[in-house]
Amino acid sequence: MCIADKLYESVAARGPICVGLDTDISYVPQWLAAQYQTPGEAVFAFNRQIIDATADVAGCFKVQIAYYESLGLDGLRAYKDTLAYLRERELVAIADVKRGDIAKTAEMYAKAHFTGDFEADFVTLSPYMGLDSVTPYLPYVEQSGKGLFILVRTSNPGREDFQYLQSEGEPLYDIVGKKVQELGKPYIGTYGYSPVGAVIGGTSSLEAETIRAALDSTFFLIPGYGAQGGKAEDIARYLCRGNGGVVNSSRGVLLAYKKDGDERQFAEASRKEVLRAREEIASACSVYGK
């Protein structure tokens, strides 16, 4: 099955929340960390409990490699173990690695993140070095059923520095978005979406209708909800009747237990936050999602 179809079906069954496993060691409650020898082991134990508590209510999981790299080899083992656990549970895993390099190096990145220790279902890519930095991943889309989420218009304030620059009357992100959609056309799955997806930040909805309409066969990974200020009504405009995208929440889910103040129930608090976010987005979709 095409990975876009698997993701679509997962979202249809469990909702559009993508649980972001951006696990800083400081997020792991002390009582849990104390049971493990290394920070990486504690991070993996925390992730496993979050995954178990949210697997039936989250559309997918995104593992942000920076948090694991920051712990050195011990962290990379936690990264590998987290991806392996998601695979064992047959959950959709997005490796947020934001790679972008010359073609020969890209071939190695593709091999590194689509096979072996760090194998994931999707990787995130930065396309701003050009199409030759993206095409080396396509054989894995075609032959191994893997997927991509390519940065088109990001969630951070600095997106306006380059992505909004006008070229022949359109912003650069528009041009990139159209290229992403074109790259994905040969691989469109049963539900009308291709495994070549786009990252569209959810912190602004100004151009949402135009972006959604132009990229109609492109699945969106939408970060920025919650901790970065993205609101459900903004997000809903990209989802299109609740479909066509996943909404990432990392700190909002991982740190939900801080609101209740009960560290022992951290995984349960994450589940409640996913359910709350899912509900909030579903009701915004019924009002704003066309």
Ligand SMILES: O=c1ccn([C@@H]2O[C@H](COP(=O)(O)O)[C@@H](O)[C@H]2O)c(=O)[nH]1
């Ligand atoms: O435009 C982008 C692209 C990627 N991200 C990533 O998403 C999460 C957001 O984390 P929160 O804690 O929910 O804010 C993080 O991994 C970013 O690297 C993004 O925020 N914006």
